[in-house]
Amino acid sequence: MKRIGILTSGGDAPGMNAAIRAVVRTAVYHGYEVMGIERGYCGILEDWMTPMNSRSVSEILQKGGTILKTARCDAFNSKEGIQKAVEVIQKREIDAIVVIGGDGSFRGAEDLHKAGIPTIAIPGTIDNDLGYTDLTIGFDTAITTVMESVSKLRDTSSSHERMFVVEVMGRNCGDIALFAGVISGAEEVIVPEIPFSLPEIAHRVKRGMSGGKSHYIILVAEGATDPYIFTKELEELTQIHTRLAVIGHLQRGGSPTATDRLLATQMGARAVDELCKGRSGVAIGLQGHTLTAKSISEALAVRDTLNMELYRLAEILAR
Numbered sequence: 356m357k358r359i360g361i362l363t364s365g366g367d368a369p370g371m372n373a374a375i376r377a378v379v380r381t382a383v384y385h386g387y388e389v390m391g392i393e394r395g396y397c398g399i400l401e402d403w404m405t406p407m408n409s410r411s412v413s414e415i416l417q418k419g420g421t422i423l424k425t426a427r428c429d430a431f432n433s434k435e436g437i438q439k440a441v442e443v444i445q446k447r448e449i450d451a452i453v454v455i456g457g458d459g460s461f462r463g464a465e466d467l468h469k470a471g472i473p474t475i476a477i478p479g480t481i482d483n484d485l486g487y488t489d490l491t492i493g494f495d496t497a498i499t500t501v502m503e504s505v506s507k508l509r510d511t512s513s514s515h516e517r518m519f520v521v522e523v524m525g526r527n528c529g530d531i532a533l534f535a536g537v538i539s540g541a542e543e544v545i546v547p548e549i550p551f552s553l554p555e556i557a558h559r560v561k562r563g564m565s566g567g568k569s570h571y572i573i574l575v576a577e578g579a580t581d582p583y584i585f586t587k588e589l590e591e592l593t594q595i596h597t598r599l600a601v602i603g604h605l606q607r608g609g610s611p612t613a614t615d616r617l618l619a620t621q622m623g624a625r626a627v628d629e630l631c632k633g634r635s636g637v638a639i640g641l642q643g644h645t646l647t648a649k650s651i652s653e654a655l656a657v658r659d660t661l662n663m664e665l666y667r668l669a670e671i672l673a674r
């Protein structure tokens with residue numbers, strides 16, 4: 356093996372740059388050349404590639420987003436697309452690919468592996484929706500951003516004795532809402548994994564407000580319900596002024612937290628170590644405090660479940 360290609364794919368996440376930096380510098384340390392592939396899998400099909408060295412990744416550890424750009428690439432997701440990708444990779448004399456992205460990107464990586472290209476996948480998504488790993492790169496920064504936003508909304512919520520519904524990202528996964536809810540002291544956490552009853556929430560709101568709570572913060576995961584309808588109906592049921600705050604893409608950006616930088620750095624280095632060992636089709640993950648390297652197919656087969664212990668704790672602490 357002489358040359359490694361690296362790409363970021365799907366939704367961007369803070370810490371992707373830290374992972375790119377670790378992959379490039381670890382590869383250079385082991386004597387490999389690195390090719391930076393731009394805009395995800397589209398960059399393979401379109402041959403958007405530039406050689407990278409240690410200096411190419413200077414000053415990016417602290418930056419959000421991804422210097423390699425990212426994209427969703429439907430053309431890759433077909434038999435012809437994979438075949439074309441393999442041809443370009445071979446023409447460019449790239450011996451292995453490191454992919455940083457979410458579950459869709461992992462499926463692409465698995466396809467490349469099956470087509471005979473040595474491939475390693477690193478989990479980069481703010482959603483934390485990959486069940487095989489305790490953490491994905493970007494999640495800690497996203498929940499920190501939500502925590503800071505909620506802390507500001509809480510000031511207004513208390514001062515005006517108003518309720519705030521805060522919509523957060525996560526697609527079909529409630530982790531951002533749950534973890535951010537716990538660290539922000541939210542009164543309610545609405546996640547796609549658990550059905551909710553609006554009248555019951557309204558009852559708790561009224562009980563909380565009449566019991567001395569001056570604020571009420573409800574975190575709603577985007578996959579759980581329509582936040583506009585939810586807010587309107589809750590206001591009607593409670594007769595308490597309710598405002599909706601949509602944090603949106605603010606939670607996708609920003610400088611990565613210490614946890615995300617460390618995770619991305621260790622995962623990036625481990626990806627190259629796995630290639631050095633001759634492995635392919637491998638997903639880097641974290642279990643407890645230990646990095647793991649299991650097959651991508653095994654990783655994708657692990658169902659992502661909500662941390663019910665934390666969910667119950669959120670309920671207890673919100674009283």
Ligand code: ADP
Nearest residue numbers: 365366427428431432456457458459460462463
């Ligand atoms: P994420 O990686 O963040 O989950 P997407 O689901 O949009 O983001 O996937 C990113 C890219 O990965 C897609 O645009 C496509 O190129 C590739 N991809 C997604 N699903 C598959 C699949 N089933 N097989 C092959 N490639 C896929």
